Amino acid sequence: MNPMEELERLKRRVGDLQSQKHRAEGRLQEAQERLKKEFQVNTLKAAEKLLKELEEQSTTAQEEFETALGAFKKEWGDKLE
Numbered sequence: 001m002n003p004m005e006e007l008e009r010l011k012r013r014v015g016d017l018q019s020q021k022h023r024a025e026g027r028l029q030e031a032q033e034r035l036k037k038e039f040q041v042n043t044l045k046a047a048e049k050l051l052k053e054l055e056e057q058s059t060t061a062q063e064e065f066e067t068a069l070g071a072f073k074k075e076w077g078d079k080l081e
Helices: 003-039 044-080
Strands: none
Touching: 003 044
16 A cells, blocks of 8 residues: 555544544533433432442332332231132
8 A cells, every 4th residue: 555545544544533532422422411411410420329329229129128028928928819
């Protein structure tokens, strides 16, 4: 490949990479706007903290449900069959 062809190939590659970068930046901005709108968080760190809190709440709720279901089945299970 001669130097001019190589230069043109590199220019196209740079253009492609710039386009990919711009698309990624747009998707990032959309995701940040969605996080702010839906969850009232402004940073990724705040979103991660909120996610951790929600996962803990979900785990606690699941455990409470399973305990209540067990108690219900123990008291009423034979009457429901």
